[in-house]
Amino acid sequence: AQSVSQHNHHVILSEAASLELGCNYSYGGTVNLFWYVQYPGQHLQLLLKYFSGDPLVKGIKGFEAEFIKSKFSFNLRKPSVQWSDTAEYFCAVNEVNTDKLIFGTGTRLQVFP
């Protein structure tokens, strides 16, 4: 069965530090890839997505992610985090021949000023 792994469960950073959150998936076919963010008390929001083309995708708020097909990975990065980036981040994968969207368990990011 398709699965999504996020190995970093809780990340603590100071402002201006660089961020990289790992995401690996198990499905061998063609996939769409997503990162969602959930700020405290708010609903899940799309941060960025990859459907095809350039494997380096840029999202909102300075986030980017790189799809490495050979590694089945879609890691999220930000060069310099801000206190306002404190949130929970979820990687999600969708098989292109279905509309089923599978989520990882999430990574809680805390950024201290």
Added chain:
Amino acid sequence: GAGVSQTPSNKVTEKGKYVELRCDPISGHTALYWYRQSLGQGPEFLIYFQGTGAADDSGLPNDRFFAVRPEGSVSTLKIQRTERGDSAVYLCASSPGGRAVEAFFGQGTRLTVV
């Protein structure tokens, strides 16, 4: 409205009771999803609809859970004989559908079974 709306936002029920959770998707979105999120976990897939039909209900944990979308818009998730383990936030999302799915989430319904 502009976004996905879920009602109620909070529901407290006694063990053994029946509950219904409602989702109003974004107008025109053909795909609708239900997820369950327990504390410290990611959203767990339950079921999704394409139009009126359940395209994939493989995530429903058992036959106490059922969902409908009779007119291809509003959906209701129904839970019979609720158990304390059903306590979670139930999330609904909708998507324009098609090959490149992008789901838009509601605020969720927090269900507490006491």
